[in-house]
Amino acid sequence: MVQHEGMSLTSQGRPTSQRRSISQEPWRSEPVVRRLPRPRASRLRVGDLTAVLSFVAAVTLGLWWQHGGLSLLLEGGVGTLSGIGQLSGLVAALAALGGLVLTSRPRWLERRYGQDGLLAAHRWFGIVTVVTVLLHAVTDTWAWGAATGGTIITGLTDLLANQAWMVAATVATALMVVLGLSSWRRLRQRIPYETWYFVHLTGYLAVLLGFGHQLTLGADFATDTLAFWWWTALFVVTAILILQARLGDLLRSLSRRFYVVAVSREADGIGSLHVSGPGLRRLRVAGGQFFNVRAATKDLWWQAHPFSVSAAPTTAGLRFTIKELGEDSANVLDLEPGTRLVLEGPYGVFTADRANGAPVVLVAGGVGIAPIRALLEDCRPEQRPVVIVRVRSDRELAHRTELERMVAARGGTLHVLAGPRQWFTRPDPFAPETLRAWIPDLRDRHVFVCGPASLESAVMTGMRKAGVPTGHIHHERFGV
Ligand SMILES: Cc1cc2nc3c(=O)[nH]c(=O)nc-3n(C[C@H](O)[C@H](O)[C@H](O)COP(=O)(O)OP(=O)(O)OC[C@H]3O[C@@H](n4cnc5c(N)ncnc54)[C@H](O)[C@@H]3O)c2cc1C
Structure with missing residues (x-):
């Protein structure tokens, strides 16, 4: 057995103790489970973007002024x-x-x-x-x-x-x-x-x-040829950028093959989808990122739902931890092992490297535990993670054992705030004074928060007031 933080895997990389699983397939005969490479850092500078936007605005306004x-x-x-x-x-x-x-x-x-x-x-x-x-x-x-x-x-x-x-x-x-x-x-x-x-x-x-x-x-355009072509070029370039982005994502996701390997129950109303397939070989992904997940079935092919990886992505597979919020997320947890999945992504910058190795506070509310759990796995012991998890009841806390083990391995601390909202009004756990008393070196830490919008804004406000610089507070929003 290879023990891979939280996911229990056989040497073939097949998750064990799942509700349903499929027999061994060739792509899962990888003898050693390795971490998938992380995405390359963006080389885009804010200055480059500002220069392009200023150029477009200046030419357009210049033509308008000239006319x-x-x-x-x-x-x-x-x-x-x-x-x-x-x-x-x-x-x-x-x-x-x-x-x-x-x-x-x-x-x-x-x-x-x-x-x-x-x-x-x-x-x-x-x-x-x-x-x-x-x-x-x-x-x-x-x-x-x-x-x-x-x-x-x-x-x-x-x-x-x-x-x-x-x-x-x-x-x-x-x-x-x-x-x-x-x-x-x-x-x-x-x-x-x-x-x-x-x-x-x-x-x-x-x-x-x-x-x-x-x-x-x-x-500006009816009589001036230069202006006419400038304006047409702006539309054409926009169309090319959009087609390149959308078609590129679509073709990339269709060319990679992924399958449901197993589905497991984690807590009340929360389950995990374990995914593997040859597509893993061409993937770069970090803990905390998400994919738009589309099931290639007769009923579900037309919709894609964003789900974050909830464990460090490895050659053995990816794991998504999913809350049955509506009909569609429940349907995803009902998928049969062997079902083909189309994964578009990975997307997102909610990743541990944003802390640049500094100590961290990780705050999760409900199923926000998914990216936080994966992010924790990417943290090093020097980052002494303080993990705060807010759930309505203990039964809704997914991956507790994994969290405890990972926090202990990194010399960090885990705080579980379980109970109805009224239990946590006095003292408010996210009030600046409570946070400072709880985490004395708070100002030197980076904060990652993921959960319902109300929790995210309470945490972000509390952290800012407690002295954490705004640039050190990172959040992932589970909605549009
Ligand atoms: C970046 C990101 C990462 C996420 N990661 C996870 C995760 O790891 N685990 C998890 O359980 N949930 C995650 N979610 C939320 C998850 O996508 C929604 O709960 C799910 O799509 C709900 O679909 P539903 O049809 O079951 O529920 P519905 O009741 O139909 O939708 C509930 C709400 O979910 C949002 N939603 C629904 N469909 C989509 C969609 N296709 N794209 C964007 N938002 C949608 C909308 O805000 C909607 O109001 C994530 C969302 C985002 C944006």
Whole structure:
């Protein structure tokens, strides 16, 4: 037997004591279990990105200025309306293109900022797009109507009836507004994830529909060949970046073969999916990263769910620890051994190397234990990990024995806070004074937190107030 922190493995790398498992396959005849290599560090520098974005903004605004946009803006009356319309239109288009690139998660960006970071930036790009699209639509239509002695309504009627691509542009505006509303947190929480996702895909259509009227009506592009090609090139480059990112991920994931090896029960409502296959040979992955997991079955092939690896990835396989939150996560834990899986990823930067070898505090809430458990395995004894796990009851704590063993092996400490929320209001375990008393060298540590949003924000606020620098606090969000 090879004992591999937490997963009990036979010499063939097959997990033991699982609920269901399959007979031995050739790819699991690896005699020695080795750690899979970690992803290469990103070489992207913030300065490179800033330089590219500044260049795009400077050329676009330069062309606008050269075409008299600034004079129009300062002219007053209809001229000012037109100037605002032009400027907001340009900003809206640039923000929409940037937002699409961010959400397609190109590897060179994802490795640097992680999905969390890209989604947060995408959200801001989305807000700017919706606000400026609306501003553009209102001011330009108003100016169009006023220029012919009419109102905003006559302006709209005239544009729709007589100008090419204006119907498409109006549909694009409506789609942008629907997208913006569907991402508004209060509405988002009421919409099933899959509905929200497919609505969000129409963002690509909205950008395409808006493109035509920019070239036919846009003051900057209709008459200037250089401006025309600059603008077209921006759209083409964006399309290439998106296709490269999405198709690249898809082809890579389809070309790697993975199978369910076994499913095990870990705690109330929580189970583990053990995965192996020849695809492991080409994988670089660190503890704390996640994959979009898709089961190649008749009913489930169309949906992928993000799950973090919950043990250090080895040549023996990967393990995902999954909470049965909704129907789909429960279905994943019902998969039969031998089922083909398509794993897209790995993604994420919630990895131990972000601490640069400094001591760490690892905080997990509920199934947030999955990436925290894998991260702990990547910590060295010098990092003296303090692990805090918050669960509603002991029965919901997965991998307890593994945690105890790993913490002890690294000279760290494990605190389990089990019980209903009201037990932990006084004293609040994440109040700055409690944290400082608990962990005297807190300010020198890096903090990793993963759990429900309310727990994450309580921990992050408490840690900041207790003196942990913001750059030393890392978190993984289990939602969008
Ligand atoms: C980066 C990341 C890592 C994660 N790691 C784990 C893990 O290791 N273990 C675990 O149990 N859970 C993990 N999750 C959460 C897990 O993906 C969701 O619990 C699961 O997708 C719920 O699906 P459901 O249909 O069963 O539940 P539902 O009730 O349909 O969904 C519940 C919530 O889960 C989120 N969700 C659902 N589907 C997706 C999706 N395809 N992509 C993104 N979010 C989705 C939505 O916010 C939704 O509101 C992770 C999530 C993210 C974003």
